[in-house]
Amino acid sequence: MTSDNRLDLEFAYTSHDDSCKDLYSPYYYCRRPRGHDGVHAAGFGSSRLRWDHRADHPPRMLS
Incomplete structure (x- = not known):
């Protein structure tokens, strides 16, 4: 599992354009x-939410 501290750093240094964007909800x-x-x-x-990829939510649904 990824730690909260690591996620905080990833979020801080990842631009919107470079983020994964796998959809959890709207x-x-x-x-x-x-x-x-x-x-x-x-x-x-x-x-904070964590989730595994769901087959009914293809990656990059939000662009």
Whole structure:
């Protein structure tokens, strides 16, 4: 599992254009860098979500 500290750094240094954008919901998409290993993640603190890729949500649905 990816630590919260590592995710904070990834989010801080990954531009919107370079982020994964795997869709969790209309309001949450993966903020990790494109091509990352492991789970997708979005949000901060107690609102942070982590999820595995879902087959019904193709990557890069948001552009």
